Amino acid sequence: MSVHDDEAGARAATPDAAQVDVDELPGGATAALEAVLMVADEPIATVRLASVLALPTARVEELAAELAAEYRGERGGRPRGFELRHAGEGWRIYSAPAYADVVGRFVLDGQSARLTQAALETLAVVAYRQPVTRGQVSAVRGVNVDGVMRTLTARGLVVEVGTEPTSGALLYGTTGYFLERMGLSSLDELPPLAPYLPEIDALEGVDDTGATIGGPA
Secondary structure (H helix, E strand, O other), X not given: OXXXXXXXXXXXXXXXXXXXXXXXXXXXXHHHHHHHHHXXXXXXXXXXXXXXXXXXXXXXXXXXXXXXXXXOOOOOOOOOOEEEEEEOOEEEEEEOHHHHHHHHHHHHOOOOOOOOHHHHHHHHHHHHHOOEEHHHHHHHHOOEOHHHHHHHHXXXXXXXXXXXXXXXXXXXXXXXXXXXXXXXXXXXXXXXXHHHOOOHHHHOOOOOOOOOOOOEO
């Protein structure tokens, strides 16, 4: 947290910043923070929470850490089915990983998956081997992934991050939105799946052949 952010939170705590003193609400500032987080549909930056609650950012960080510990059952209560995480650029409440299978069945029951299996597999290759070209992704999957990559790009999960020096092919990587949807703060938190994928160095030259790999994904 920067000094600038803390000063911004402190300025937000002046009498003109809010009509209600959150400490005087039922449950105090902690409950007020919880109420805001419950309606958030994306991670909320600490400085924004501080502005809304009219509290210094340092105190908001402390309150968020206390809530996260409470949800994990570290304050004497039972572990909750949800948890508070710092993901992407801010704080957001997510369902706890232990209940992923149950939640997944609920979300997908009677609905079409938001991404096809081909799209999920392609996204996994990009996530674990980025920066990577479409040709390299195709080589890993054994099929042409041009259409799938366009879909992932259109949905904001994948973005162009440069060009491959030798072939000039476009390089792709995942986005901040991808981290947000996965509930991650950084790519370092991805599960250790990467060793099962071939190293990108082993795929050199696939963008120079001009050959089509497999059929449509």
